[in-house]
Amino acid sequence: MTSLHSHLLDAATAELTESAAPARIVEGDPTCSEWVIVDTTDLEIGVWEVTPGVFDSVKQGIGEVVIFLFGRGRIEHSDGSVSPIAPGAVVEFLPGWTGRWIVEETTRKLYTIYSAPVASE
Template identity: 45%
Template sequence: MSVVVAGISVPDPLGISLTAVGPKPNTLEGNPIESVHEIYTEDALQVGVWEITPGSFTTVKDGISELMHFISGSGTIVGNDGTTTVIAPGVVLITPDGWSGTWHISETARKVYAIVPTR
């Protein structure tokens, strides 16, 4: 398994395979397919690896907060408040409960995430 970093295929640093979970709901453009590998779950905490292929879609964080650390890919995430985050390896983003916005993925993106319920 490998990931693409800055257009170069390199060995997957986690050495795992992800499972496709299907087309992304709320798609605006393209056909983004998401895949996931859950690493750890305890009580309500979820930690894993998530990947999305190119396309655009909306998302809302309702009842959860999420910490994301991107390890590959490119694109932008635009919050409904106008804040724009450029996706690139090493970028960290926190989306608090109530956050909403639009993802524009230009190169398959992979992130490590931690999701915590807020209610």
């Protein structure tokens, strides 16, 4: 019988490769690593890890849904709300989202990024 899956992994322990650091570092020297599992024109799914630090983020023309596997900190959204970085937490970043990541312990997430126009208010 032919298998219908091409990857089988434990996202919490999968070996990742070095990737670019966050573009807008505010404090510290965070470094990143990742494994891109799916990458098509409109969709990217993968595992991403970042070491402690503070950085700003913008989701221009894309949205993202993340599930945190481990780590600790918080995400401060531009509307003043705060999301925890903690194992099992799920956060959605709508297209056009802006905010700040405060990473207190090395953090790993499973992510899905999708192309989308900026949501109008």
